[in-house]
Amino acid sequence: MTAARRVKSSLARPPRARFPVPELLELEAADVPARWTERTVSWYERADLRGDYAERVLAVSADVLGDATSVLDVGAGFGALALPLARRVARVTALEPMPVMAAALRRALRRHTVTNVTVIEGSWPEAPVAAHDVVFCAQVGGLLTRGSPFLAEVMRVATRGVVLVRDTPDRDDKFFYGELYPRLLGRPYMRTCEDGDTVAGLADLGIVPAVTAIEYRSDQPFDSLDEACDFWMTYMGLAEEGARRFLHEFLGERLQRDGDGWLAPFTKRADVIRWRV
Numbered sequence: 001m002t003a004a005r006r007v008k009s010s011l012a013r014p015p016r017a018r019f020p021v022p023e024l025l026e027l028e029a030a031d032v033p034a035r036w037t038e039r040t041v042s043w044y045e046r047a048d049l050r051g052d053y054a055e056r057v058l059a060v061s062a063d064v065l066g067d068a069t070s071v072l073d074v075g076a077g078f079g080a081l082a083l084p085l086a087r088r089v090a091r092v093t094a095l096e097p098m099p100v101m102a103a104a105l106r107r108a109l110r111r112h113t114v115t116n117v118t119v120i121e122g123s124w125p126e127a128p129v130a131a132h133d134v135v136f137c138a139q140v141g142g143l144l145t146r147g148s149p150f151l152a153e154v155m156r157v158a159t160r161g162v163v164l165v166r167d168t169p170d171r172d173d174k175f176f177y178g179e180l181y182p183r184l185l186g187r188p189y190m191r192t193c194e195d196g197d198t199v200a201g202l203a204d205l206g207i208v209p210a211v212t213a214i215e216y217r218s219d220q221p222f223d224s225l226d227e228a229c230d231f232w233m234t235y236m237g238l239a240e241e242g243a244r245r246f247l248h249e250f251l252g253e254r255l256q257r258d259g260d261g262w263l264a265p266f267t268k269r270a271d272v273i274r275w276r277v
Helices: 003-009 038-050 053-060 082-086 099-111 149-156 174-185 195-204 225-236 241-254
Strands: 070-074 091-096 117-121 132-138 158-167 210-217 220-222 256-258 261-264 267-276
Touching: 038 099, 038 220, 038 225, 053 082, 053 210, 053 267, 070 082, 082 091, 082 099, 082 117, 091 099, 099 117, 132 149, 149 158, 149 195, 174 225, 174 241, 195 267, 220 225, 225 241, 225 261
Parallel strands: 070 091, 070 132, 091 117, 132 158
Antiparallel strands: 158 267, 210 267, 220 261, 256 261
């Protein structure tokens, strides 16, 4: 019996952890800074190159961007938005606290010969930043939760507008976690995204933003099935060789061939939350 069929035939049984995992390792990478390495960053860079995330976000944000000449990107990561923004405005400041992300962004700037982006390696609000026409903050959950000081403080540096982006809970099974978590970790996959929390936090401050839902492609490519197994082992916090064997067979039946490699095709959804100051 194949791994995928074993999963299907055992769904009726109570979940149990097949492979022990250290506490907290299965959390989303965005919630665990230590999980970001050059390799994990490169996985997301490769997915971003194939997707249309920035195109979708910036199209919806045009009403706030307008004729802005400067943008502050808080939590810029490897530059998913900072690089496209640099083609639209005269000056971008990218604030990024994780050294491995900031290094990836600097490499991308050199690779694309972009000279109008300043990278500040630091966190909000510790890192000093000047006022900018528009402030972007995308997918930085800790700053966008209800009651976060950032939601109130952001307007002291945004002179024209603010754009926030948060993924919404997927209808699709993200990375097959809905199936894999019960089988390999003994518990259901808990989605932590609460995009409505941001809007409620803004309402507490008397801000009524425009909110537009978007869909964007976030296909994850892999050079080999072994690399795909590395990806799932990393993000599920698995270390046992038995888990790798299970994933190798499971993913071999679920992923799509992509030339000489493999592809995990996904459509993601996000809310683009924005207002003019």
